[in-house]
Amino acid sequence: MFRSLRRALCVAVAAFLLPLAGVQPAGAAGPGDGTATGATADTATTRAAAAGEGYWHTSGRKILDAAGQPVRIAGINWFGFETDVRVAHGLWARDYKGMLDQIKSLGYNTVRVPYSDDILKPGALPGSINHDGINTDLRGLTSLQVLDRIVAHAGRAGLKIVLDRHRPDAAAQSALWYTDAVPESTWITNLKALAARYKGDSTVIGIDPHNEPRDPACWGCGDTARDWRLAAERAGNAVLSVNPELLVFVEGVQSHNGVNGWWGGNLMGVAEHPVRLDVPGRLVYSAHDYATSVAQQPWFNDPSFPANMPGIWDKYWGYVFKQNIAPVWLGEFGTTLQSGVDQRWLSALVSYLRSTSQHGADGFHWTFWSWNPNSGDTGGILKDDWTTVDTVKDGYLADIKAPGFAAGDPGGPGNPGDPGGPGDPGDTAExxxxxxxxxxxxxxxxxxxxxxxxxxxxxxxxxxxxxxxxxxxxxxxxxxxxxxxxxxxxxxxxxxxxxxxxxxxxxxxxxxxxxxxxxxxxxxxxx
Missing domain, CATH: 2.60.40.290 (Immunoglobulin-like)
Known part of the structure; x- marks a missing residue:
C-alpha cells in the first residue's frame, strides 16, 4: 500500500548514492556502496529431487507439487523490474547469482519478481547494472533476457519464481488493471507473452496478474470496467490458454460492501463471488498486509491489539483458507520494525501463519516484502550494503520457513551460525x-x-x-x-x-x- 511513497524514497536515495558506487543511474535505483561483492560459492546450483519439483497445482486449500506432495511458498519479493531501471535492484552492487544463492541459503524457496509492462516493449534495456567483474554475462542483454538469466539460475538453485505484474508502466502503480496508455488488451497480450516465454520451465510456477487493485476496483459488482473478479477471470484464463500448468495468483481489492482494508488485501468478496477459471486446480488467492510503517489502520489502535489481529485476518482473507475454499498466499507483508506496535504486529502475524501449518506444508503461503533494503516504508532483509542480512527481521520469519522444501545451507551468507555453548567451566548462565x-x-x-x-x-x-x-x-x-x-x-x-x-x-x-x-x-x- 502507498507504494508510490515507497518508490519515491528509492529514487531519491538512488540519485545520491549510485554515482558514489561508480554506476550511473538510469532513472530510479536504490542505495549501494559500490563494493563489488562477487557471487557466493556455487554450492546451491545443483537441484536435488525433493518436494517442490515440477509444476504445482491446488487441491482445496493445499498447493501440491507434480508428485502430489504438499508444498508451501515461503519466499521473498525482489523488486526493480517494475521501476524505470527495468531490472532487479542491487545489481549495481552484487552479482545476481550470488543474490539468488543467498536467498536460497537463508531458507526462502520462492522469489516474487515484480515487473511493469515496459519490460515487454521491444528492445527495452536495463540500467544500473555493474558489469565490472560481476554480472558480466548480462552485458548487452534486454530486460527480458536478464529476467531469463535470473529464472535460469533460480531454477538451478532450487528456487521457484512468481511473476508479479506490479505496474502498467514504470511511472506508478494503478488502481485498476488498465490505464489509458496500457489498455486491457495490452495487459492480456503481455501476460500471455510471459506465460509462453517460460512454458516448459517449471521454475516459473505462476503469475500474479495485477498488483494491489484498489478503489474504484470492486469485487463482484458486475461492472466490467471495475470488477476485478471478472478481470482476473479474463486474465487467468488467457494465461492458462497458453500454459495450463501455471498457477494464477489473484489478489483482493481495497474495499468490499463498505469494509475498507489494505490495497489488494480484501478477499471478503470471494465467499459469494469466487473466481472461476477454465482449468481446475490453478487458482490461489492472494492478500497483502502491512504494519504502521506503511500506514495506520484502525485495528492498530484497538486496546486489545494485537490480540484482535487474528480476527481481522480471518475476516479479510484467512477464512478462504480456513474454509478450504482455496490456498491463500500473503504475497506482501513487511515493516521497518522500528516501532513496538510493528514488532508486535509481525510477531502476531507470524504466529497466525504458523498456527495453520501442519507438518510444514499445509498452511498459508507467503513472500515477505522485501529482499531489497531500499523499500522506503519497510526496508528489507538485506541491509544497505546489499550483502549483510538483517538477522533480527529474518529471525522473525524463521519459524514459518518451509522445512523440507529447497532447504538452504545454514552456513550461507548472512547467517549467524551456531553461537556455541554457554561458556567455559565456571562461567554461569543466568x-x-x-x-x-x-x-x-x-x-x-x-x-x-x-x-x-x-x-x-x-x-x-x-x-x-x-x-x-x-x-x-x-x-x-x-x-x-x-x-x-x-x-x-x-x-x-x-x-x-x-x-x-x-x-x-x-x-x-x-x-x-x-x-x-x-x-x-x-x-x-x-x-
Whole structure:
C-alpha cells in the first residue's frame, strides 16, 4: 500500500548514492556502496529431487507439487523490474547469482519478481547494472533476457519464481488493471507473452496478474470496467490458454460492501463471488498486509491489539483458507520494525501463519516484502550494503520457513551460525524476568515480560514460567512460543531473540483474558 511513497524514497536515495558506487543511474535505483561483492560459492546450483519439483497445482486449500506432495511458498519479493531501471535492484552492487544463492541459503524457496509492462516493449534495456567483474554475462542483454538469466539460475538453485505484474508502466502503480496508455488488451497480450516465454520451465510456477487493485476496483459488482473478479477471470484464463500448468495468483481489492482494508488485501468478496477459471486446480488467492510503517489502520489502535489481529485476518482473507475454499498466499507483508506496535504486529502475524501449518506444508503461503533494503516504508532483509542480512527481521520469519522444501545451507551468507555453548567451566548462565501489565480493559489485558541475561556468558536460549492465581489464559503471544497447563504458562524464546549477550535484554508480549488479575512471580531459566 502507498507504494508510490515507497518508490519515491528509492529514487531519491538512488540519485545520491549510485554515482558514489561508480554506476550511473538510469532513472530510479536504490542505495549501494559500490563494493563489488562477487557471487557466493556455487554450492546451491545443483537441484536435488525433493518436494517442490515440477509444476504445482491446488487441491482445496493445499498447493501440491507434480508428485502430489504438499508444498508451501515461503519466499521473498525482489523488486526493480517494475521501476524505470527495468531490472532487479542491487545489481549495481552484487552479482545476481550470488543474490539468488543467498536467498536460497537463508531458507526462502520462492522469489516474487515484480515487473511493469515496459519490460515487454521491444528492445527495452536495463540500467544500473555493474558489469565490472560481476554480472558480466548480462552485458548487452534486454530486460527480458536478464529476467531469463535470473529464472535460469533460480531454477538451478532450487528456487521457484512468481511473476508479479506490479505496474502498467514504470511511472506508478494503478488502481485498476488498465490505464489509458496500457489498455486491457495490452495487459492480456503481455501476460500471455510471459506465460509462453517460460512454458516448459517449471521454475516459473505462476503469475500474479495485477498488483494491489484498489478503489474504484470492486469485487463482484458486475461492472466490467471495475470488477476485478471478472478481470482476473479474463486474465487467468488467457494465461492458462497458453500454459495450463501455471498457477494464477489473484489478489483482493481495497474495499468490499463498505469494509475498507489494505490495497489488494480484501478477499471478503470471494465467499459469494469466487473466481472461476477454465482449468481446475490453478487458482490461489492472494492478500497483502502491512504494519504502521506503511500506514495506520484502525485495528492498530484497538486496546486489545494485537490480540484482535487474528480476527481481522480471518475476516479479510484467512477464512478462504480456513474454509478450504482455496490456498491463500500473503504475497506482501513487511515493516521497518522500528516501532513496538510493528514488532508486535509481525510477531502476531507470524504466529497466525504458523498456527495453520501442519507438518510444514499445509498452511498459508507467503513472500515477505522485501529482499531489497531500499523499500522506503519497510526496508528489507538485506541491509544497505546489499550483502549483510538483517538477522533480527529474518529471525522473525524463521519459524514459518518451509522445512523440507529447497532447504538452504545454514552456513550461507548472512547467517549467524551456531553461537556455541554457554561458556567455559565456571562461567554461569543466568537470567531474570520482570512481568508488566501494559493495558487492562476488564475483559482482557496485554502484558510484557522483560528477560535479562544476568550471568557472565552469552545465552543461546531461555524460557520463563509463571502461575496465575486466577482463571487467566494466554490468547496470543509474540516474540516467544508458549504452552499453558492450568494456570501455569511456560514461554520459550523465538528464533530471533534467544541469543543474549551478558547484560543484554529482550522481551516477549502477550494478550490474555480475563483482565483484572494480579501480577505473578516469573522464573527465568537460561540454557
Amino acid at each position: 537470567c531474570a524476568a520482570a512481568y508488566t501489565v501494559s493495558s487492562d480493559w476488564g475483559g482482557g489485558f496485554n502484558a510484557d515480560v522483560k528477560v535479562t541475561n544476568t550471568g557472565t556468558v552469552p545465552l543461546t536460549s531461555w524460557k520463563v514460567t509463571w502461575t496465575w492465581n486466577g482463571a487467566q489464559r494466554v490468547t496470543s503471544m509474540w516474540n516467544a512460543s508458549y504452552t499453558q497447563s492450568g494456570a501455569t504458562v511456560t514461554a520459550v524464546n523465538a528464533g530471533h531473540n534467544g541469543a543474549l549477550a551478558a547484560g543484554a535484554s529482550t522481551s516477549l508480549g502477550f494478550g490474555g483474558a480475563p483482565g483484572g488479575g494480579s501480577v505473578p512471580s516469573v522464573m527465568c531459566t537460561a540454557t
